[in-house]
Amino acid sequence: MNSRVKITVATAATLLAATALADPIEIVPLTGGEHPDTLGGYTLTPFDQPTDGYHECTTSHTGEQVCFDDGDGNSVSLLADDPDWWQYDGSPAPDQGNIFVVDDGRNLVDLILPENTRAFSLFVGASSGGRAWIQAYDDAGNSTDQVFFGVGADDTRGYGVYTTGCTSLTRITVEPFEWGFGYFSSNEGECTSVPEPGTLGLLGLGLLGLALTRRRLALQAINLR
DSSP: OOHHHHHHHHHHHHHHHHHHHSOSEEEEEEOSOSSOSEETTEEOEEOOOOOSEEESEEEOTTSOEEEEEOSSSOBOOEEEEOOTTOEETTEEOOSSOOEEEEOSSOOOEEEEEEEEEEEEEEEEEESSOEEEEEEEEETTSOBOOOEEEEEBTTBOEEEEEEESSSOOEEEEEEEOSSEEEEEEEEEESOOOOOOOHHHHHHHHHHHHHHHHHHHHHHHHHHHHO
């Protein structure tokens, strides 16, 4: 194998390893506020508050719709309300109708997201204690594992979902019991993804290897003169 081929193989191996390290979708717990300013390098904007009543969709700041379905593609109508069991940061929800209550015994709801959704945040609460999970999908066919967490009265949990590459989020599935979700924020724009620290480290090692190989080739060329 000549030196040029070795350089090509080393570069390809580094890039493949870097790609393997970075999960295409990340789900992270949220702390310290209903609407985070940024998530995964993306600026988030809160949704306008919906009016009271039943809704199959809610509108983001861009005017796009986030719609609810039952996991089989059928629309679900949810009540926009402020239940007294919603307790985030030890405080009852404000009277703004920004929480969608699943009041028909349904255990699972899909949030169908607009095109170019790069990041999304939400909070999940329930009227009684139990175990819930969240899972996310993108337009390249990637999905996360189910992320499990406890939920219950006085125990409302927040999660952020974002893509680490330039794919778009398409769907977020949430599954507690006797529950609701709300406090939506999103980013629906151009990809501005920043490589993960592990990816940057691997790329740095690859570049260092290339530099050392080039230096050795240069020294060999001098010795042959």
